Amino acid sequence: xxxxxxxxxxxxxxxxxxxxxxxxxxxxxxxxxxxxxxxxxxxxxxxxxxxxxxxxxxxxxxxxxxxxxxxxxxxxxxxxxxxxxxxxxxxxxxxxxxxxxxxxxxxxxxxxxxxxxxxxxxxxxxxxxxxxxxxxxxxxxxxxxxxxxxxxxxxxxxxxxxxxxxxxxxxxxxxxxxxxxxxxxxxxxxxxxxxxxxxxxxxxxxxxxxxxxxxxxxxxxxxxxxxxxxxxxxxxxxxxxxxxxxxxxxxxxxxxxxxxxxxxxxxxxxxxxx
Numbered sequence: 001x002x003x004x005x006x007x008x009x010x011x012x013x014x015x016x017x018x019x020x021x022x023x024x025x026x027x028x029x030x031x032x033x034x035x036x037x038x039x040x041x042x043x044x045x046x047x048x049x050x051x052x053x054x055x056x057x058x059x060x061x062x063x064x065x066x067x068x069x070x071x072x073x074x075x076x077x078x079x080x081x082x083x084x085x086x087x088x089x090x091x092x093x094x095x096x097x098x099x100x101x102x103x104x105x106x107x108x109x110x111x112x113x114x115x116x117x118x119x120x121x122x123x124x125x126x127x128x129x130x131x132x133x134x135x136x137x138x139x140x141x142x143x144x145x146x147x148x149x150x151x152x153x154x155x156x157x158x159x160x161x162x163x164x165x166x167x168x169x170x171x172x173x174x175x176x177x178x179x180x181x182x183x184x185x186x187x188x189x190x191x192x193x194x195x196x197x198x199x200x201x202x203x204x205x206x207x208x209x210x211x212x213x214x215x216x217x218x219x220x221x222x223x224x225x226x227x228x229x230x231x232x233x234x235x236x237x238x239x240x241x242x243x244x245x246x247x248x249x250x251x252x253x254x255x256x257x258x259x260x261x262x263x264x265x266x267x268x269x270x271x272x273x274x
Contacts, residue, residue, distance in 0.1 A: 005067055005126050011137045012094055013049050018140050023099060027235045029091040031272030032083040036265040039228060040119075041180070043098040043167050044072040045155070047126070047133070051091035054081040055121050062123040069126055071159065073166040074119030098156065098167070102149060106156040107168050115165045122164065129155065175200070175210045176221050183225035187248040191222055227263045230256070234271050241268045 016026040029051075046069070053064040055072070056079040064070055066085065072078070084091040126133070132155050139148035159167055171177075182199060183191055193204055196218065200207065211217055226248040233244045245256035260268050 003067065005130060008126070008130055008134055008137075009047075009049055009067060011141070012047060012133065013092065015094065015137055015140060023096060024140075025095045025097075025232065025236055027082070027091075027093045027095060028273055029082050029084060029235065029271050030089070031270060032081070032091075033266055033270050033272070034079065034081045035231070036079050038078050038080055038231070038264065039224060040072050040076050040078055041097070041177075041228075042171070043074055043103065044095055045098060046070050046093055046095035049092040049094055050088065051085045051093075052083045053093060055079070056081075057119075057121045060121055062121050064123055067126050069124040069129055071122040071124060071164065071167075072119065073122065073164045074169060075171060076119040076121075078121060096152075098152070102152045102156060103168060105149075105153045106160070107170075109153065109157060110160055110168060114168055115163075116169070117166050119166055120164065129158075132158070174214055175207075176214050176216050179211075179218070179221045180225045183222055184229055187226045187229045188246065190249060193218055223259065223263070226250075227260060230260060230268070231264065234268055234273060238273050244268065 013026070015024050018024075026049075048064045048066050048068050048070070050066055052066070053068075053070070055062045055064070055070060057072075057076055062070060082091050082093070132151055136148050136151040136155070139145075139151060156167055178200065179196055182196070183189075189195075193207065196202070197204055197207055202210070207218065211221065230244050230248045233239055233247060234241070239247075241257070242253045245253045248256070250256035250259075257268055260266070
């Protein structure tokens, strides 16, 4: 049944075919599934277009239906349940990881003290942001990339006015994040410690010491980066699991399946897009 926002939801869904909307991911699924311990690396904004979603962080759970907006205000780990619509069998969510360019511009314009708070998961009715989402998506469809960025900055500032200050909190500078970014850019590369040592100009001992101080290890960062990229491919494309495994550096699909299932407590095929 049409709603006052049916046209807007269709406009946002059509961004899947818009070349300028590269940072906007359309997450699909044909089967209901739960993903455990998903790393959210940066502030993330999204909208459920078809089906329903449930996001849990610690003891906080947000239930979302088609047309609901969600906001994850900073780096955290969440569990996510995604379910297709009972009538049309589709699950589709648009997510946008807010980039450094947008967040930096919003910090400059905010120019006020930021209250220190933890990352939160928030559900918002689409009515609160309908006009802004319309202007943003319309700008992208028309090829006005700079106008779309300005609208995103305005959305971030509005959210801060609602009290979500952690959106603009500068993230701590971590060595693990630099390594994660390197691996995510070329996940199929057989990364070794010596590769990171050369790129980061660190000795092997220093590399291990810095990562240990951050509570992780090189092997764990490599695994998280590859599994995160695999999850994105499995959720946004119809690539076979074997192809996804190869694209993130696994020659053995069986080994990839084991690692993915251990990481997210879900078999790759259970997302249902393949």
